[in-house]
Amino acid sequence: MALPYVLLSAAVSLDGYLDDTGPDRLLLSGPADFDRVDAVRASVDAILIGAGTLRADNPRLLVNSPRRRADRVAAGRPEYPLKVTVSASGALDPEARFWHTGGEKAVYTTDAGAERLRGTAVADAAAVVSLGAVLDWRRLLEHLHDERGVRRLMVEGGGTVHTQLLQRQLADEVQLVLAPLFVGDPRAPRLFGPGAYQGGRLRLVESRSVGDVVLMRYEPTAPGAAGAAVPADRHWLRIACELAARCPPSRTAFSVGAVVVAADGTELARGHSREGGDPVVHAEEAALARIDPADPRLAGATVYSSLEPCARRASRPRPCARLILDAGVRRVVTAWREPDTFVEGADGSAVLAGGGAEVVVLPEFEEAAREPNRHLGAP
Incomplete structure (x- = not known):
C-alpha cells in the first residue's frame, strides 16, 4: 500500500x-x-x-x-x-x-x-x-x-x-x-x-x-527489513529510476538503473544499463562488479533496481537474479516486473525467491521506471 x-x-x-x-x-x-x-x-x-x-x-x-x-x-x-x-x-x-x-x-x-x-x-x-x-x-x-x-x-x-x-x-x-x-x-x-x-x-x-x-x-538512509518497505527504500529506488534515464538508448534492451545499499544505509555501488560503452552490461551487473565479492556487508545489503532483475539472458552466462544471489544479497526492491518484450515469461522474482531472497515491489515508482523505455512499446 x-x-x-x-x-x-x-x-x-x-x-x-x-x-x-x-x-x-x-x-x-x-x-x-x-x-x-x-x-x-x-x-x-x-x-x-x-x-x-x-x-x-x-x-x-x-x-x-x-x-x-x-x-x-x-x-x-x-x-x-x-x-x-x-x-x-x-x-x-x-x-x-x-x-x-x-x-x-x-x-x-x-x-x-x-x-x-x-x-x-x-x-x-x-x-x-x-x-x-x-x-x-x-x-x-x-x-x-x-x-x-x-x-x-x-x-x-x-x-x-x-x-x-x-x-x-x-x-x-x-x-x-x-x-x-x-x-x-x-x-x-x-x-x-x-x-x-x-x-x-x-x-x-x-x-x-x-x-x-x-x-x-x-x-533516513537505512533500508527496510524483509518485505516491509520504509522511506529509505523509496529514496534509493528513486535514485535507481533516475539512473535508468541515463542509459544510452537501445531498441533491443531495457534501460535500467540499480543501487546496492548496505544495512546501515551506506551506498556500496550503483550502475545502469550499457554504461562504460558495454552494449550488453546490465545495471545490477555493473553495480555488483564494483563491490569486492568478499565484502561482508553484501549479506545484509539491498539491491534497488528500477526493473525486476532478469531471470534469463543471451549475452552473458548468468542472469542478474543469479548474480544477486551469488553475491549473497537477500533483499531486492524494484519498481516494475519485467514484461515479455524480449523474454517471454521472465520471472526474476521467482528466481530470487527460490534462492531465499525477499523481493519488494513499489508500484508507485513504475511510471518513472517505464519512462526511459517508452520507445520499446512495453505493455
Whole structure:
C-alpha cells in the first residue's frame, strides 16, 4: 500500500527541548522561521499533530499568508491543508481553536475513542476515523493516502508522535530547527524519547540559517527489513529510476538503473544499463562488479533496481537474479516486473525467491521506471 511522504517538523533548544515548564509556550523560532514554516504548510496536503500538542499549545495550524492560500486555490487545491489530530482516548476539547479555524479536519482514534466522540461537537467539526482497538500508524497513513488523497503530510508534533513515526520507520524527512537557547529543566518535554530507532546515520540534505536559528533537513538512509518497505527504500529506488534515464538508448534492451545499499544505509555501488560503452552490461551487473565479492556487508545489503532483475539472458552466462544471489544479497526492491518484450515469461522474482531472497515491489515508482523505455512499446 502506498503512503504519503511524511515530513517531521520541529524546533528545539540547544539542549534538545521542545518547550519549558512555564505557563506560556516557549517561542523557539523567530519571524523568519515562522514564515518558512508557513511556506511548508502551504506546500503539503495535510498537517498532523498529536492530541497532547493540541491540548498544550491550542494551535490553529493555518496557512497565514493570503498569497500562499490564493496560490493553493489557483492550483485547484483547498485553501487550507487538511488538519489531522490523533487521539487514542478521544478526549478532545471541542472549544480548541483547531476545530474552529481553517478547512477540513480529521480525528484518527481507536474504537473506544470513536465511541466517546460519537454525537459530540468534535464529531460535528471533523471526520472521525477509527483504526481499531489500537492506534496503527501505518494504517493511518494508508487511509490518508488512499481515502483523503494526501501525498505530502507535515507532522508538527509532539515528541511522542515524532518518536513513534521514526521508530516505525515511517518518516521520509526530518526538518529540525535549532534555537540558540537552553532550557535545562529535566521536566520539560523533549523532541525524541527513548527506544529503538533505525540503524545507520541520517543524510544531511540541507543546513542553513533562518534568522537566528539553524534549519537542518535530514533523510533516513537505512533500508527496510524483509518485505516491509520504509522511506529509505523509496529514496534509493528513486535514485535507481533516475539512473535508468541515463542509459544510452537501445531498441533491443531495457534501460535500467540499480543501487546496492548496505544495512546501515551506506551506498556500496550503483550502475545502469550499457554504461562504460558495454552494449550488453546490465545495471545490477555493473553495480555488483564494483563491490569486492568478499565484502561482508553484501549479506545484509539491498539491491534497488528500477526493473525486476532478469531471470534469463543471451549475452552473458548468468542472469542478474543469479548474480544477486551469488553475491549473497537477500533483499531486492524494484519498481516494475519485467514484461515479455524480449523474454517471454521472465520471472526474476521467482528466481530470487527460490534462492531465499525477499523481493519488494513499489508500484508507485513504475511510471518513472517505464519512462526511459517508452520507445520499446512495453505493455
